[in-house]
Amino acid sequence: MGKGYNTALASNPYVVGSFACIGGSLFGMDISSMSGVLNNPSYAATFSSPSSTAQGGIVAAMPGGSTLGAIIASDLADRLGRRWTIITSACVWIVGCVVQCASVDVAMLVTGRVISGIAVGIASMIVPIYQSEVAPPTIRGRIVTLQLWAVTWGITIQYFVEFACSYIDGPASFRIPWGLQIIPAIILAAGMLLFPESPRWLADHDRFDEALAILADLHGRGDAQTPLVQLEYAEICAQVDAGHKEPKRGWLDLLAPGMARRVMLGCSVQMWSQLSGINVMMYYIVYVFEGAGLTGRRGNLTADSIQYVLNTALTFCATLYIDRWGRRPMLLLGTLLMGFWLMLVGGLQGRYGHWGTIEGVNGQIWVMTGHEYATRAVIACSYLFVCSFAATVGPVCWTYPAEIFPIRVRAKAVALAIATDWACNFALAFAVPPSLANIAYKTYFIFGTINFVAFIHIFFCFPETAKRSLEEIEEIFAQGHAYTAWRISKDVGFKNAEQTPVVETEKVSPEYVLEKELSFTHAYQPQTNSVSYVESMSLGDNA
Structure with a gap:
């Protein structure tokens, strides 16, 4: 223990890399902390039944804070080190959770989500860097993919906690799940004291x-x-x-000859992952299934939970072959499949849907009624879309930026890539509810087309990086x-x-x-x- 860390734990790169992934679970918990309460009557009563625009703002507060957090993390990572930056993110998360749990109005809830978002932005930027710098080359993809697997576990666990608490009457039905989010952050902050700093830092x-x-x-x-x-x-x-x-490192180094191309690739892979439409299926899956004609709060929550379980299972499968298959094949296959499933969803809803109302939902929505098989097909396509993302693009979008930059600019470059992810996340979280409320099924055609454009870009511009050392x-x-x-x-x-x-x-x-x-x-x-x-x-x- 004289080294400042536990030598026995440090002897296994899987243990070192996987423990840091608890930072990813914070992001996952935040996703389902919202999706699980969108049709909760107590949540609606406490926060005055937010409109689609207001709800978009509440959801977008977290990725907005995460964009700021990812940028802040670049300097923290270079000054404090990778390990202490992870610990810092956990402490900030605890503060954000406390504010959310105590929220009595939308302003306070948004403030708490911004603070939590800063923590998630820091963690989502620094954890992949830490993992890539401690892992051997041939399992680096597998180790970094564990970050996304932790995200899916956070989504799933939090969702089932909210599912269970939905049977409680009153504000406790959403305050208890929001308060329980503190536990993994405490474990992360305390546990990282036992692990080593990045040798490259x-x-x-x-x-x-x-x-x-x-x-x-x-x-x-x-x-x-x-x-x-x-x-x-x-x-x-x-x-x-x-x-x-080289001269003193700064943000302008990212524009140096040969470096701008890598920055473009790192930012692009994060941008394409968000523009794929995954946020529609994660943040707003309740709205998607309502539009498909799946009514009844309990039935909707059950269908949602199946999607989150599939997301977790397929992400784990990706950890087994990401280093064997390589990054390019997974990105290319994933964008094609996701574009196909979204086009099917849009086509089915366009053919069988109409503007109407359903019980428990204010105002008119585009809904499918009286077409049981079409409803089942839309739900199946939604599941297949999420499975396609979890098994391909999802893992690679976190691995790729963490491994393509030299050490002198790695923190800043990865911070910019992750900030791009969160900026797109913010825009989509804010825009999707009004989009579904106004252009309905056409939203899926937009995201489907984006996936096909991403396929072309990846095919021409993204080199393979699997099984090579960072150097x-x-x-x-x-x-x-x-x-x-x-x-x-x-x-x-x-x-x-x-x-x-x-x-x-x-x-x-x-x-x-x-x-x-x-x-x-x-x-x-x-x-x-x-x-x-x-x-x-x-x-x-x-x-």
Whole structure:
């Protein structure tokens, strides 16, 4: 324990990466904390039956705060470190939950959701970075995907808590679930004290001894002389050395030659994930099923809960193959499937729906009545849409931005990407209720078309990054191919195309380590803290 963290816990990257995912569960809880009360009479009575515009504002308050939180997190991550930034997000979340739980009017509720949103923005930005910096290359996608899995668990757990509390009469039916959201934040803040700081952040702050010790615990079972640890340490230090020779880091660095392209990719993948229409199916699934003709509060809540369970199950499945299949295939398949299901939903509602009223809903809505099979088809397509997102685009949109940036700008670049996510989330959360109330089924056609546009963009511009170390990914972008991403060979980034990527310490050959080390023009000697410049050479030259 003299190291400031628990060595036994640090020896397993799955444990380190998965515990930080509790930060993702906060985001999930916030999503269903709203969707579970939209047709709660006590909620409507307490907050004066918000109109569609007012309800959009209440829901949008959280992603609005998250946009600000993601930007704030960039400086916190560079100054405080990854671990303490995660702890900070948990503390801010607790404050926001307290304000929400005590809310007596819309203004107070919006304030609480903004505060909670700041916490979610910080956590959603820093957790993937932390995970990507502590995970070995071949399971990095799996580890970062656990973040989204935690989001789905937060959605599901919170929804079932609200489902159970819906049988309580009065404001306690929504105040109890909102108050219980504090528990995971307390666990996260206390538990992160037992876990190590990111070795890449430590190296970037000239704390090389600590970085090497943590790498040894994470990837070498405590042995700093393990080939994988020596190799990874040399790569990190070489990149840090190159970064320190650059001018002082700022936001303008994101516009530097070669960097703007990556920023565009990181922001785009987050933008496409939000514009896919997933928020329609998560925040406002109650409205979707009401429009499909599913009436009765209990029946609607039951149908909603099935969707959240499917979301959780399919996200877990994605963790098993994201590193095997790669990022590109999942993004391409997902956008096609989601566009198809949304077009079906829009077509069915357009064909069989009409403007009308249903019990418990104020005003007219576009609703399907008297068409049982069409109603079932819309519900099935909604389930399949969410399953498609959870198994493909959802996991990748969190993994991709965390791995494509060099360490010197990673915090700021990922912050901008996550802020893009939350800005789109904010706009959609605010716009969807009026959209469903005014153009009804045409809303689904809009999101379906967006998915097809995303497919084209991803096909031309998004290179594969799976199974490469964060340092090896640099070579991918050095190749160019800005608009012909499909042409980038799978072996780009590996010094020897015949070598398989590093998987476990005992599988790393001495020859591979030697070849990697000799490839650095400026390399660190892993046994010391000082820089020694070694002559650039290759195995071919020595032959």
